[in-house]
Amino acid sequence: MFEIRNLKYQEVLEIPELSIKPGVTVIAGASGSGKTTLLRLLNKSISPTEGSITYNGTELKEIPSVKLRREVLLLSQQPAIFNGDLRHNLEIGFKFQNKALPSEKAMLEMLQQVHLNKTLETEVRLLSGGEKQRLVIARVFLLAPAVFLLDEPSSALDDVTEESVIRLVVEKARRDGQSIIMVTHSKAVAAQFADEIIELEDGKIKDRGARS
Ligand SMILES: Nc1ncnc2c1ncn2[C@@H]1O[C@H](COP(=O)(O)OP(=O)(O)O)[C@@H](O)[C@H]1O
Numbered sequence: 154m155f156e157i158r159n160l161k162y163q164e165v166l167e168i169p170e171l172s173i174k175p176g177v178t179v180i181a182g183a184s185g186s187g188k189t190t191l192l193r194l195l196n197k198s199i200s201p202t203e204g205s206i207t208y209n210g211t212e213l214k215e216i217p218s219v220k221l222r223r224e225v226l227l228l229s230q231q232p233a234i235f236n237g238d239l240r241h242n243l244e245i246g247f248k249f250q251n252k253a254l255p256s257e258k259a260m261l262e263m264l265q266q267v268h269l270n271k272t273l274e275t276e277v278r279l280l281s282g283g284e285k286q287r288l289v290i291a292r293v294f295l296l297a298p299a300v301f302l303l304d305e306p307s308s309a310l311d312d313v314t315e316e317s318v319i320r321l322v323v324e325k326a327r328r329d330g331q332s333i334i335m336v337t338h339s340k341a342v343a344a345q346f347a348d349e350i351i352e353l354e355d356g357k358i359k360d361r362g363a364r365s
């Protein structure tokens with residue numbers, strides 16, 4: 154899926170060789186070790202200072218950003234919630250991507266799948282933190298990318314909620330043949346869900362391996 158060669162990003166990241174295969178990959182490492190930087194390189198939010206990254210055999214620099222981001226979707230640490238109702242928050246990703254809007258039925262089904270039993274007219278300011286998180290997940294599920302890049306998807310949640318939110322994402326992705334590259338601090342999450350764990354330390358790969 155992704156192949157990295159001789160990558161450098163400023164003084165922040167240095168990865169001579171890394172292959173990220175389809176499935177569920179967890180990126181671990183202390184704060185400041187370069188995890189977010191790596192995810193941002195993978196969807197071309199930033200570009201390498203040196204070296205190359207390919208996605209399914211094509212250099213990222215040859216793939217137009219909009220096209221890449223339809224397939225490789227980054228859910229950042231602090232995902233945006235927009236004023237207005239649920240419908241607006243579900244449709245907005247499609248507007249950003251110049252895609253046809255999802256049907257009412259598709260949106261309602263997706264809300265059900267993330268266990269958010271609200272109408273599309275519900276105002277987001279009435280949602281709890283956990284409900285907002287699930288709304289954002291419903292948004293990215295609807296966009297149906299081939300690869301989800303999740304940056305500490307549930308840093309705002311407690312451990313129990315975190316596990317259930319991630320379980321939801323992983324199970325759906327596996328069912329639909331999508332891949333996940335996920336930054337998490339949770340060893341429990343990594344142990345349960347990762348096919349492969351990549352550990353960063355000071356911008357370098359310290360360790361990688363299959364789930365033990
Ligand atoms: N655009 C940038 N330019 C220079 N340094 C950066 C940039 N973004 C992040 N950094 C630095 O790179 C290091 C790694 O940051 P980051 O990837 O956000 O780490 P993590 O997500 O693992 O906490 C940090 O020391 C951070 O201050």
Ligand SMILES: [Mg+2]
Binds near residue numbers: 189230304
């Ligand atoms: Mg980070």
